[in-house]
Amino acid sequence: MITGHTKLYGIVANPIAHVKTPEEMNNHFASVGYDGALVPFHVLPENLAQFMDMLRGLQNFGGLIVTVPHKTDVLALCDGTVGDAAAIGAVNTIRRDPDGRLIGAMLDGKGFVSGLEVNGIDVAGMDACLLGAGGAGAAIAFALAEAGVANLTIVNRSEDKARNLAERVMAKYPSVRVAPGAPETARRDLIVNATSLGLRADDALPLSDLAFHGKQIVAEAIMEPEVTPLLAAAREAGARIHFGRPMLRQQIRLMARHMGVTDTTDA
Structure with missing residues (x-):
């Protein structure tokens, strides 16, 4: 049940219909009792920068999963990265911090x-x-x-x-x-x-x-x-x-953790 308290998440791709992450991540949210929902976003490359700027202002947005063809281009649109993302040259998961900063990681x-x-x-x-x-x-x-x-x-x-x-x-x-x-x-x-x-x-x-x-x-x-x-x-x-x-199944847990969603295995 989505309410006004539900934290929102997304996955961005072009095209988008083939992605399996929404089912997997929403099942993960349910399994750990987390009030969150992940939805797909179909964004063309020429609109990616505008889309990312929009996310900075969404106060109830928790994070974004990034897939083909945006993993490389989105790196420069993040406000910071963790782990090997900068050395790899790509990002596939982004956390939105409370101040609106977008922090990328590469978890593939x-x-x-x-x-x-x-x-x-x-x-x-x-x-x-x-x-x-x-x-x-x-x-x-x-x-x-x-x-x-x-x-x-x-x-x-x-x-x-x-x-x-x-x-x-x-x-x-x-x-x-x-x-x-x-x-x-x-x-x-x-x-x-x-x-x-x-x-x-x-x-x-x-x-x-x-x-x-x-x-x-x-x-x-x-x-x-x-x-x-x-x-x-x-x-x-x-x-x-x-x-x-x-x-994908292992990435789901790692992605959720990067975006601030933990479960008992993270304790």
């Missing part, structure tokens, strides 16, 4: 690693391959390094972009070997798809080297379809697969 990567952990996967010491160096890829790269992977190879169509990300990750986590390169699928402990390839039925696979095997894990950041062509190929070859949905 932390949600992804937490999703692995709740399924019994510890990435420490692994040789990992990350497909994609965009916003989600950058966040996952930083989170994998923070979680202690021994080696991280970043595969991207633009090698310069992969190299730039590798350099930024190594500057923050110098004990991790990070470099652009090829998938070299057979040698990896963990392969992560952080590209958008797999969202559509006619998408190409995000890599051509399909030498998957039973001693590795192949993971997705894509949530729908649940079984992407990449995961289907990996499963057929005997690899352990990890779906994208746990990333």
